[in-house]
Each structure stands twice: as C-alpha cells, then as structure tokens.
Amino acid sequence: MNANVIQRVIQFISKAAGIVLTPDKAYFIDARLSPLLREENLGTIEALLSKVEAGDRRLSARMIDALTTNETFFFRDRTPFDHFRNIIIPELIQRRPAGKTLRIWCAACSSGQEPFSLVMLLDEMKAQLGGRQVEIHASDISESILAKAKSGIFNQFEVQRGLPTKLLLQYFKKDGDNWQISPDVVRRVNFFRHNLLEDPSRLGTFDVVFCRNVLIYFDRPTRAKIFAGIADRLAPDGFMLLGGAESTFGVTDRFTSHPKERMLHIPLPPRKAPVAVPGRAIA
Numbered sequence: 001m002n003a004n005v006i007q008r009v010i011q012f013i014s015k016a017a018g019i020v021l022t023p024d025k026a027y028f029i030d031a032r033l034s035p036l037l038r039e040e041n042l043g044t045i046e047a048l049l050s051k052v053e054a055g056d057r058r059l060s061a062r063m064i065d066a067l068t069t070n071e072t073f074f075f076r077d078r079t080p081f082d083h084f085r086n087i088i089i090p091e092l093i094q095r096r097p098a099g100k101t102l103r104i105w106c107a108a109c110s111s112g113q114e115p116f117s118l119v120m121l122l123d124e125m126k127a128q129l130g131g132r133q134v135e136i137h138a139s140d141i142s143e144s145i146l147a148k149a150k151s152g153i154f155n156q157f158e159v160q161r162g163l164p165t166k167l168l169l170q171y172f173k174k175d176g177d178n179w180q181i182s183p184d185v186v187r188r189v190n191f192f193r194h195n196l197l198e199d200p201s202r203l204g205t206f207d208v209v210f211c212r213n214v215l216i217y218f219d220r221p222t223r224a225k226i227f228a229g230i231a232d233r234l235a236p237d238g239f240m241l242l243g244g245a246e247s248t249f250g251v252t253d254r255f256t257s258h259p260k261e262r263m264l265h266i267p268l269p270p271r272k273a274p275v276a277v278p279g280r281a282i283a
Ligand SMILES: C[S@@+](CC[C@H](N)C(=O)[O-])C[C@H]1O[C@@H](n2cnc3c(N)ncnc32)[C@H](O)[C@@H]1O
Pocket: 016, 017, 018, 019, 068, 069, 070, 071, 072, 073, 076, 107, 108, 109, 110, 111, 114, 139, 140, 141, 142, 145, 194, 195, 196, 197, 211, 212, 213, 214, 243
C-alpha cells in the first residue's frame, strides 16, 4: 500500500468519524479493509477509495464499519456500574419527583452490552426506583454493529465476558451455538445511529451519559467539541461516565469531578466570554 493510499484512508476516517489513524497503521488498515475488498469484489484499497470518494454512501458506511473498533463487554470495568448503582441513581432519585422519567444515553454503544448491562442493573434496583420510568437510548456510528445489538444475539465468548452466570440464566436463552437475550430487554433500549461528530441537540436532555472507550480514538479538539455537546445535553445535575483511559482534564472546562468520585463527571455551565470594554485590555 503506498503512502498516498494510506493518507487517503486516514483522511476519510478522520472526516467521516473523527478517528485519528497515523501512517504507521498501514498493517491495521490493510487487515481491516481486506475482507471488505473481498466481499465487494474490489481488487485494491485504491479502487474502494475511488468509489467512496465519488460519493458511494453504502461503501462509505461499510468502510466506517470496517475501520471502527467495537470491543465491548457486559459490565465493562465494573466501577462505572457501581457508581451508577451507589451514587447516580440514589442522587437522581432524591432530586427528581416520583413521576419523572430518567433518561440515559449510551453514546457509543457498540453491540449493546453496555445498555443491556444497565437494563439488568436497573431491574435489580427496581424497588429503589419507586416506580420511576427509565429510558435507555443507545447510539453508534456503525449500522452493522447496531444491527447486531438489536438482534440481541451473543456468542459463547461474549456471554462469558463480564456477565454473571445468574444473569445469563435469568435473561438469555440458548439458541444453537449462541445466546439470545430476552426480547423484553432489547425492547427497553432505543437503538439509533448517531455520529458523535454531529450536533446532538435533537436528542433532548439526559440525566446520565455513558461515553466510554470511544474518545480515545479522537484528537483533542474533537474531544472538546464532543464534551461541549454532551454538556449541553445533560441536565445541570446530570452525570457523565468515561472509559478508564479517558479524561476531561486539559480538554474541556464544561465538567468537573463529582465530590465523592473523581472518575464521575458532572457538568459546569458554559463560561461566559469576557466582555470587551473599549479602551481597556482584557486580562
Ligand atoms: C470500543 S467501542 C466502545 C463500546 C462501549 N461504549 C464500551 O465502552 O464497551 C467504540 C464504539 O464507538 C463507535 N464509534 C467510533 N466512532 C464513532 C463516532 N464518530 N460516532 C459514534 N460512534 C463512534 C464504534 O463504532 C464502536 O462501536
């Protein structure tokens, strides 16, 4: 693969999804795009790029699917789910009147393990919720991974990662070599396509946003823009959870840490731009 082709792939995925790839990732690009070339009967990455650059939206979506990393598992990293149970829900319940629906957004949900983990956790906490409805909205840029999430079908390896046996037996049915999560659980999640580079204002206001293990793929200005979009979509007393390797530090001033837990992020109002007084320098 020559340097020009690598550069065109890098430009494509940066513009389409915000994902930063560097020229030393030639092996990665090749490994990810080769199956797509075979399936589409295209001889080279250059041939694929020509079609995509000419506006082939189907191939463009397939190329995004191929270049995104969908690694996820049930109750991933455990701690965010502990914070959800021990801090977020108790605080929200205290502040919200009984009839108020709570809204959660999983902003890069991959094959659904994160929102499905929340459904199972919320079932466990039902008595605490005092009859409050909880909506779970889950989005991803990749149509194919969303289709997998909506199918609710997981293989043996996937159900062995992070999912307690008790929950496997309670919520899943064996289906050949795979496991099918209860359709009831799938129905409780509103899956939809959303590119984090796009304005999220049409999505309404959320009490909790999980945006985990996706910002690591973006550069700092993109992360800052996404944080601002999430801060605008969060209730003033809402919460944001990030992946273990992700931080707001040095990227945005729209969040601060929860007083009880550094890794739990709470929104700050946007800082007002200083007003220029004629004839005076702005400090
Ligand atoms: C590594 S997975 C993380 C899944 C889950 N949040 C977790 O922590 O286990 C990252 C997901 O981000 C999605 N993604 C990448 N770029 C995106 C973008 N610009 N907008 C929305 N989703 C994106 C990928 O398709 C992938 O499913």
